[in-house]
Amino acid sequence: MLNSFLNILFPETCPVCKRPAKDHKTAPICADCWQAISPYEGPMCRKCGRPLVSDVSATCGECLEDEPAFTYARSFGLYEGALKKAINLFKFHGIKRLSKPLSDIILSIDMPEVDTVIPVPLHKKRLRQREFNQSALLAKYMAKGLGIEAKFDCLVKTRDTAPQVGLNSHDRRKNMKKAFQVRNSELIEGKDIALLDDVVTTGTTVRECSNVLKKAGAENVYVITLAHGMMD
Numbered sequence: 001m002l003n004s005f006l007n008i009l010f011p012e013t014c015p016v017c018k019r020p021a022k023d024h025k026t027a028p029i030c031a032d033c034w035q036a037i038s039p040y041e042g043p044m045c046r047k048c049g050r051p052l053v054s055d056v057s058a059t060c061g062e063c064l065e066d067e068p069a070f071t072y073a074r075s076f077g078l079y080e081g082a083l084k085k086a087i088n089l090f091k092f093h094g095i096k097r098l099s100k101p102l103s104d105i106i107l108s109i110d111m112p113e114v115d116t117v118i119p120v121p122l123h124k125k126r127l128r129q130r131e132f133n134q135s136a137l138l139a140k141y142m143a144k145g146l147g148i149e150a151k152f153d154c155l156v157k158t159r160d161t162a163p164q165v166g167l168n169s170h171d172r173r174k175n176m177k178k179a180f181q182v183r184n185s186e187l188i189e190g191k192d193i194a195l196l197d198d199v200v201t202t203g204t205t206v207r208e209c210s211n212v213l214k215k216a217g218a219e220n221v222y223v224i225t226l227a228h229g230m231m232d
């Protein structure tokens with residue numbers, strides 16, 4: 001608590017290693033800690049990208065039972081260490097300069113060629129609270145890096161949903177049902193889409209977004225996220 005308070009007051013201290021961080025494009029995270037951010041290379045679900053405890057990549061039970069509408073989902077790393085700090089500083093403390101180095105991380109994810117990037121939208125009520133949609137900012141840089149355009153007016157969140165924490169998978173799905181809608185569907189018909197979010201944990205949100213995008217005529221949806229959170 002005290003540490004995070006001090007970090008906000010004295011951003012020159014790296015929040016990961018607590019050493020003074022010299023002026024750097026990833027400040028307050030120091031260059032050493034930033035360079036230590038590494039991709040997850042362990043076994044994962046081939047479909048949803050969820051890290052698996054087994055030693056081979058396979059399709060996870062949830063994807064076998066209820067096949068997601070997206071073609072596949074991939075994250076860069078695990079939601080831990082410097083990557084977690086960076087995402088939280090960006091998302092909750094509004095340190096927007098981190099959007100550029102974070103989108104560089106996104107661009108290093110191996111993904112197929114896509115026509116457009118669509119961020120997971122926030123409900124307008126949340127947008128007012130947070131002042132910006134972190135995923136939209138990342139989508140803008142990601143699309144720029146890919147030489148394509150991001151679309152911000154195709155997928156909208158029309159219903160504010162309760163936090164997913166503590167809900168079982170059935171209730172999570174119910175909670176997200178009809179929360180998203182597609183507008184201007186002619187812009188996504190037949191298109192291959194990268195659906196971008198910062199963190200994926202249970203996958204309920206990106207599953208629901210993929211459902212509505214596919215129903216509106218998208219050809220393929222690839223879910224791309226910075227980090228995969230661990231479920232309890």
Ligand SMILES: [Zn+2]
Nearest residue numbers: 014017030033
């Ligand atoms: Zn550091």
Ligand SMILES: [Zn+2]
Nearest residue numbers: 045048060063
């Ligand atoms: Zn899976």
